[in-house]
Amino acid sequence: MDKRLIGEILQRAADGGRIDPDEALLLYTEAPFHALGEAADAVRRRRFPDGIVTYLIDRNINYTNVCVTACRFCAFYRPPRHAEGWSHSLDEILRRCGEAVDLGATQVMLQGGHHPDYGVEYYESLFSAVRRTYPSLTIHSLGPSEVLHMAKVSDVGIEEAIRRIRAAGLDSIAGAGAEMLPERPRRAIAPLKESGQRWLDVMEIAHRLGVESTATMMMGTGETNAERIEHLRLIRDLQDRTGGFRAFIPWTYQPEHNHLKGRTQCTSLEYLRLVALARLFFDNVAHLQASWLTTGKDVGQLSLHLGVDDLGSIMLEENVISAAGARHRSGLGELVAMIRSADRIPAQRDTQYRHLKVHQFAQDDCCDERVVSHISSTTAMRGSAVTQGSAAVRGGRATAPAGEVPAKTAQMGEVR
Numbered sequence: 551m552d553k554r555l556i557g558e559i560l561q562r563a564a565d566g567g568r569i570d571p572d573e574a575l576l577l578y579t580e581a582p583f584h585a586l587g588e589a590a591d592a593v594r595r596r597r598f599p600d601g602i603v604t605y606l607i608d609r610n611i612n613y614t615n616v617c618v619t620a621c622r623f624c625a626f627y628r629p630p631r632h633a634e635g636w637s638h639s640l641d642e643i644l645r646r647c648g649e650a651v652d653l654g655a656t657q658v659m660l661q662g663g664h665h666p667d668y669g670v671e672y673y674e675s676l677f678s679a680v681r682r683t684y685p686s687l688t689i690h691s692l693g694p695s696e697v698l699h700m701a702k703v704s705d706v707g708i709e710e711a712i713r714r715i716r717a718a719g720l721d722s723i724a725g726a727g728a729e730m731l732p733e734r735p736r737r738a739i740a741p742l743k744e745s746g747q748r749w750l751d752v753m754e755i756a757h758r759l760g761v762e763s764t765a766t767m768m769m770g771t772g773e774t775n776a777e778r779i780e781h782l783r784l785i786r787d788l789q790d791r792t793g794g795f796r797a798f799i800p801w802t803y804q805p806e807h808n809h810l811k812g813r814t815q816c817t818s819l820e821y822l823r824l825v826a827l828a829r830l831f832f833d834n835v836a837h838l839q840a841s842w843l844t845t846g847k848d849v850g851q852l853s854l855h856l857g858v859d860d861l862g863s864i865m866l867e868e869n870v871i872s873a874a875g876a877r878h879r880s881g882l883g884e885l886v887a888m889i890r891s892a893d894r895i896p897a898q899r900d901t902q903y904r905h906l907k908v909h910q911f912a913q914d915d916c917c918d919e920r921v922v923s924h925i926s927s928t929t930a931m932r933g934s935a936v937t938q939g940s941a942a943v944r945g946g947r948a949t950a951p952a953g954e955v956p957a958k959t960a961q962m963g964e965v966r
């Protein structure tokens with residue numbers, strides 16, 4: 551280890567200079583943990599001198615778990631005609647949106663499987679209904695995978711698909727489905743999914759059309775350290791061209807109830823090092839979000855000392871990652887306390903990271919006790935409000951009736 555070289559690179563990055571991928575790999579694998587964290591925190595302090603750490607109140611609503619893409623890491627999806635496949639009716643989706651609004655949510659994340667019948671028309675119908683009924687809700691939804699899928703189903707180009715769903719109400723695109731962008735690890739975990747390059751292509755088109763997004767990364771499915779850095783490089787290069795990524799959000803693979811299984815191969819330390827490295831590497835992305843849902847609240851709080859300025863959503867509902875074993879839960883008061891006890895100032899934000907409520911002093915921390923994560927779960931979703939095996943929103947064609955359940959796939963679900 552060349553301590554002098556590492557020190558020079560850390561100093562340059564802390565001062566806001568750019569580091570190249572080789573330097574990033576060196577820092578990620580060799581830099582002393584505390585020095586790495588200190589440099590990342592210096593960047594965070596310069597970017598956010600007010601000491602504010604933001605959070606969001608939103609609800610992730612899944613409209614269907616039916617999916618033809620069968621990602622190996624996914625514990626949420628069911629293949630078409632599976633007895634456990636479901637699609638929510640539009641009424642049920644709107645009911646869930648209304649419940650979220652009542653609890654103070656400002657954003658809804660509508661996501662689902664690649665249903666074989668859901669083309670652009672389905673999403674136009676869905677988004678326009680949500681926009682019409684709850685105009686205050688920001689629709690930060692889908693991901694490049696869904697955009698590609700709907701364009702294919704409707705036989706239109708990506709640009710047309712994005713223009714149409716934006717006109718129907720979509721505000722911004724979630725960074726979902728990035729998983730690992732480099733080809734080798736992506737093929738290993740999601741052989742039927744679009745390539746990493748296609749994921750980037752969709753984001754580039756969206757950004758050029760004025761639809762901004764976030765970017766994510768799923769760690770721990772067997773990728774190498776070099777592939778993790780390559781994932782960051784691909785996102786940074788696109789950001790240099792478009793400036794459309796608002797935030798970077800790394801999270802850790804959850805290994806239950808999917809075909810990939812295995813232990814999570816990303817330790818807390820690896821995650822925290824990546825968080826710090828990301829803050830140093832992304833000199834062109836404003837925000838860095840930690841995933842308390844997948845890493846736990848302790849690690850989430852620690853990340854606040856390693857460059858993170860946002861703890862993401864309270865997630866009134868989350869089914870996808872939870873289906874794969876993420877069991878961490880939180881209440882709004884607890885999330886705010888995590889930020890406060892890390893000696894930061896909590897602030898509720900909107901999707902564009904504008905502050906809605908700054909808890910300047912501890913006496914401002916009092917929160918609505920009804921606002922807790924996971925007010926519903928995957929299991930609860932299999933109730934009467936679910937339309938088994940049918941396309942329930944106008945624009946989706948009828949799905950084939952439920953058929954035999956292959957024993958192997960009966961354990962499956964989705965992760966995004």
Ligand code: SF4
Binds near residue numbers: 627
């Ligand atoms: S991650 Fe998304 S695309 Fe992949 S199987 Fe799950 S629902 Fe389908």
